Amino acid sequence: MASTTLVAVGGKGTNPKTTLYVGGLEEGVNEAALHAAFLPFGEIKEVNIPIDHATGTHRGFGFVEYEEKEDAAAAIDNMHNAEFYGRVLKVNYAQPMKIKGGDKGWSHLPVWADTDRYIEELAAENELDEYEKEQRKQQAKEAAAAAAGEGSGAAPAVDAAAS
Template identity: 60%
Template sequence: MGASPKTSLYVGGLEKNVTEQVVHAASIPFGDVKDISMPLDQATQKHRGFAFITYFEKEDAAAAMDNMHNGELYGRVLTVNYAQPQKMKGGEQGWASQAVWADADTWFERQQQEEEINRLNVEHQATVSAAEEADRKKLQEAQEGETEQGDAAEDPMAAAEAEALKVT
């Protein structure tokens, strides 16, 4: 966990050209900054429009929040409030760090993949069943054509059936 929630701030509404250095420069007037984190979008490798700033002192974090919330940076209005503790995150993607609908695309992809896998499994099962049926017919024809054990010795089930037939 590390940082206290009272020293960590969430800063949202960042313009796409804002860098960690810009966030640091905007944050430093309120106190010593311990850490800045700008999570990246995995697809674009650009930040996702928000950052987390951790101050050493909770008074500095409070001053930064009071002064930066609804302030402008690169022409965008910022939203600044206390960051939620890491342990609040849950789910596959860490739901506290992104919008509810942000995972929709991967959900649809996963649904399509599951449907494709199910379709392939059904096709595979049908192929296996057809092959098993063909083998059964071949075996049955082979048994009907036999007078002695012959090939039946290779298949334990066929051998057992042949033995049973001899006994009766």
């Protein structure tokens, strides 16, 4: 029995699932080879294999964007766990850039981009810690007062009620 992929018409917003992540690419694979491998499943809008600027080679993954979401689903059904250039491919829907940190992704943000949010969160955590310490001190004082009250004042109250 063949398994099929359910295609989401729209996720968050109106983003149809047309872009695929293709992982496990062998070093010799280029965009033309990837395009040729995925072309049988439908009209391809774009093929992209990110290059590692330090080494000048790709990092073992790429993206294939189809015109139609049904074509993307067919490509996942047929190419996930398929062998390509001697390597087993992992083919899934690509994650939207919103999840990865905005339009350009986290790597395009300066290191200090989240500083304000971090300082606010740190201040809130410190405030919560101080509040919890005060609560523990208050509970300790109440427990000590209750223990002191039971030792001296509780017995006469019981005797007075019994008489």
